[in-house]
Amino acid sequence: MNFSDSKAQFCIFVFFPNADLNTEIKGSLVEEKYDTYIFMDQETLIERVKEAAPHVVIFSPEALLTPMSEFVSQVLSANSEVQFLCVADADQAEALKEYREYNLAGMIAAGEKLKERCVWQVDQVCQTLFRTYQNEDLLKKTEELLQENETLKSQRNEEKAKATVISDSSIGQKIQLYSAATTKDEVLIHFINQLSCQAIYFKYLPTVQSFVATHSHGLDIEAIKGVGTRLEATETAHLLDLLKSGEIPPALAELMKEGLRIGQYFPKPVIVQNSTLTGLDGLFIFWGAEGFHFQQIESDFLIFSLLYQQAHLIKRSEGLDVYDPLTELYNRPHFVHKLEEEIARARRLEKPVSVVCLSLDHMHEIDQSFGRNNRDMILRVIAAIVKKTSRVNDISCRTADSEFSLILPHCGRRGAALRAERLRRIIEAHAFGLGDFKVTISCGVSEYPSLSKGADDLTQSAGQALEFIVGRGGNKVCLYKPMEAFKPDFEVHG
Template identity: 40%
Template sequence: MNIRDHSSQFTIYVFTTDVDQGASVKVYLSQAGYDAYFFQDPEALETRLKENPPHILVFSTAALGGSLSDFVTHVQGINDEIRFIAITAISQFDILAQYNSFGFVDVISDEAAALETRVVWSVDRACEKLYLSYQNEQLFDDLQTVKQQVDEVHKAAVTSMKAAAAAEKLETVSFATKIGQYRSAHSKEDLIQRFLNNISGSMCIFFKFLPSVRSFVATHGNGVEGSQIQGVGCQLEADDVKDLNGQLSVGLLPARFNAMLVEAFHFNPPKGLPLYGAQNLEGVFVYSGSLEKGAATQLNEEFALFSLCYSHLALEKKVDALEVQDFVTELHNRNYYVKILADEVSRSRRLKQPVSVVKIAMDDFYEIESSLGEAVRDELLKSVATVIAKTSRSNDQSCRTAANEMAMILPHCSKKGAALRAERLRRIIEGTSFLDKGMKVSISLGISEYPSLCDSAKSLDESATKALSHIVDKGGNKICLYKAPETHRPDFEVPVE
């Protein structure tokens, strides 16, 4: 995420008796888009804390008239949701470490060099965590709301359909059965096809929206052969995308898209039903506006039920993703790594193909943390993780497995190929400048491979870790290939490359 897109939603207070320092930090935060205020007077600060509590209070310990514990306790007594970032001398860091459970998110050295930039970095990381926490809470609430809406629609529809069936003696498909059909779908694509299968007597086509290329591409259809929609799509102009959601919400389609539908499918006029998942436009169902009233009503009623089930599935998928993703690097987390590594080793054993693991650690990790703070450390970790992800193959798995450890699982890759990949990654990181100041970092890498160097998923992980620890102890910025014991016998032979 880019916190600049959301920084205006956060209020930051700066409290220090150093006028130059406070004013300068406030200006930097305001330029970064935050709603920032500077206070020199403790009474003025307390008044504002009571009237409009901030999300984060950046304060200098030198400005405190009393003890730190009294200040923190007093502020939390006003509002316990306020988070703290302290500016203090390095000699005070150990003391402030005792306040982790009191809402402290960072401690910054009071050295004058680049102080304002370091404060902005720290505030950025803290606000990213707050934003994602709020987002996850909202995601959970949305999921519960959708479940409730589905249940309410279910009850209302069952009542309505029973009444209609009794009055007209019609045989109707059980509403509960339809919900069961939708909820049993294994994927979004499966759910879309089930919706189209439930529509009778009308041609309807689903166009997936690809925001990166501003295009609608046909992927599913009812009442039309698959060969007729294969490769059919429309790229929009930049201006078309600006108010796309607004247009779709009132039933309008972009002019270029509309013209293509008339020419290719003779929809006259084309009508669209936009599909959203977790608040993002995922596509649009298109049908002819010349449908008879009964058929159009049936289509729209079916879509209302389908869209609720689709939103429910999209939110469940997003919640599942949060359980396997590392917060800082946005790579998979340790739990996912352990599971997928066992799966890959089992697959390797079945297919008689090697699988390698490369463990990666950032050199001078704890020195960077102690001198520049957790915010800079996390930013560097995220930058390194981004390089790892961009240089990986589509079937590779990248995970964060410890505080200063990331891992690449490389299917169908021998120890030689893994060593080449590791050295290439090391050189890319060594030659890349990170952060706005052009900071350089280096990495150490430990490599192991099943079956040539170990005999299980556990030993594959442990041997890669041993190789990494060995090269870190030797000074780092190198790769190390694990050496198998003489007694090791591979489960199968890997062809020599």
């Protein structure tokens, strides 16, 4: 399940002194599928938190009957995980900083387009919570898989003398043969080397929708390495279901028949678990002499699959705190942390730092017309392009469902805008395999110190620039323009 499908699971409390404003904000959030409730008095809200705590409370200080510190304390004493979003004037931002350690997830500037800003901020907070829950689930799955492996090893030691369902060796003995293999590639190579039949392993590259041969047994790998085929969008729509049924895409079947002269074979997908996303990592194709059947190696393949998945999960868990599982870019919490560091460095060196917020245009249309698999493929391709075009010290992150944020140290606003425009053109020209549909992005750009006062202001101003250009049709770059009275912390030269 992705974040968009999960919004209804997030509960939002709205607390303003104005009944009309309460209703308007609730309407905007309900339209986005959030489970939303409005309150007109503080005591009722606190009692409701005690009964069933929300994920987020949006409030205005004017609605409070007590000091803000007392209100926050009352809510957190009922449930320490509630996140706060405070709607206030810009001149109150400094005073609100002390509440960051008390779950203040953000400040929303009062004024025009308040509804849109509230929805955007709720999206950011809930997206972060969603990723956190995914990571917790992945840790649990990793622990369960490691425990399962330990159980198998224990069974090997306790029942060493007993016969097992695998006639030629115990499960534990076969697992022990993999003891030196610590990475997915090492597990794969060990499995191939001990096969009694012939096989080819095709690595699946989702960003280019292709299968590429990387390993083989019984064939000269140097002669076929890199051989592969690219799939059409129609072939990827239900690819995993097709492979599980024992079939392969027509393009790959043609390669096996005409290119490799192999008629009868047994395809088996290699599947890995990325948090809540089950994905295709590659495809084995087995064949042998007359009379060969996959059942002869099925138990070996099951053990390989278990250990391959374990190696994958261990590697994933090493970067669990900082990486987005779909795109393998940094996640939003890491973005927030690194931006604070870069702002501090910029102040110390008196060098600029810029942020580019970019989002996929027409996400809803893509979901409806091409499905989630193609939507995820597009996001992975965009992430790959972002990484490929980044400088060594750039920090690339996925900060929302269809949004990426780039931190560009020592880069002024003009350089950041040029970088954003280059990305926009590359993605617009890229062939995503979706027929006549053109994939485009919109970009919002801001810079410290020339256009913002700090990390939060830099993120918010880039987001506002993005929101502005998306509202005017998208597929463009917008550079944030501060108020005329804005004064930078220092002057940027050159």
